[in-house]
Amino acid sequence: MNSNVVRILFLKDLYLSRHFLFGYLAGAMASAILTCLPYKPVSDIGFLLMITVTIATGIHMIGLLMLGDGIEHTRAFVLSMPVSVLDYSVSKIAVVLCTFLIPWSLMLGVAMMGSYLLPYAKPGVVVVLPAIFCFMLSCFTIQLVSAVVTDSIGWTIVVMVAGNVGLNLFLMNFNSDPAIVAAAKSDTVTWPALAIQVLAIEWLVIIGSVVLAFYLQTRKRDLV
Numbered sequence: 001m002n003s004n005v006v007r008i009l010f011l012k013d014l015y016l017s018r019h020f021l022f023g024y025l026a027g028a029m030a031s032a033i034l035t036c037l038p039y040k041p042v043s044d045i046g047f048l049l050m051i052t053v054t055i056a057t058g059i060h061m062i063g064l065l066m067l068g069d070g071i072e073h074t075r076a077f078v079l080s081m082p083v084s085v086l087d088y089s090v091s092k093i094a095v096v097l098c099t100f101l102i103p104w105s106l107m108l109g110v111a112m113m114g115s116y117l118l119p120y121a122k123p124g125v126v127v128v129l130p131a132i133f134c135f136m137l138s139c140f141t142i143q144l145v146s147a148v149v150t151d152s153i154g155w156t157i158v159v160m161v162a163g164n165v166g167l168n169l170f171l172m173n174f175n176s177d178p179a180i181v182a183a184a185k186s187d188t189v190t191w192p193a194l195a196i197q198v199l200a201i202e203w204l205v206i207i208g209s210v211v212l213a214f215y216l217q218t219r220k221r222d223l224v
Contacts (some may be wrong), residue, residue: 009091027053028103036114058140081205086150087216124186134202139163
């Protein structure tokens with residue numbers, strides 16, 4: 001693998017997606033701030049907007065930076081230059097992950113700081129937020145694997161819809177658990193066993209999916 005080629009391809013895609021990324025960053029900041037406000041209807045809208053921004057960023061960046069190359073025949077042009085399949089694959093997966101994680105990290109960080117530091121907030125919410133955000137990250141990484149395997153926007157959207165349904169089911173069950181409800185309403189940060197178990201499973205899925213995406217993509221011998 002040529003690290004200089006990977007870096008150039010990574011920066012090229014990051015530059016081409018900069019306008020969209022700035023838009024998602026603005027949406028991420030606005031929704032996170034709304035979530036931290038003391039008025040419940042407004043904070044609920046902010047939370048829904050955070051979920052919407054996360055989902056939109058994921059599917060858009062996968063479509064734009066990974067699947068779009070095949071549709072617009074950009075991939076064939078790039079690989080006609082002195083660029084190996086490995087260089088191309090590593091740069092693509094890395095830039096897609098980066099463009100998703102930037103707004104994702106911003107929203108999670110602002111929401112957690114607001115929940116912990118603001119005088120009217122309940123610090124116990126810090127226990128709930130990581131599990132929700134990591135669930136969305138795990139859904140994104142599964143979409144990434146789908147994009148690598150199928151190279152199809154249609155199938156990737158199907159996986160996204162399945163993930164959204166799973167997210168709704170997760171929110172209903174996770175937020176109704178008595179231990180989670182008690183922890184979220186607490187003035188101190190206490191980690192129930194369920195929250196730790198959920199986070200452990202989510203990170204296994206995230207790491208496993210990213211490793212699988214890299215493995216499957218780099219095993220391809222012809223991407224054109």
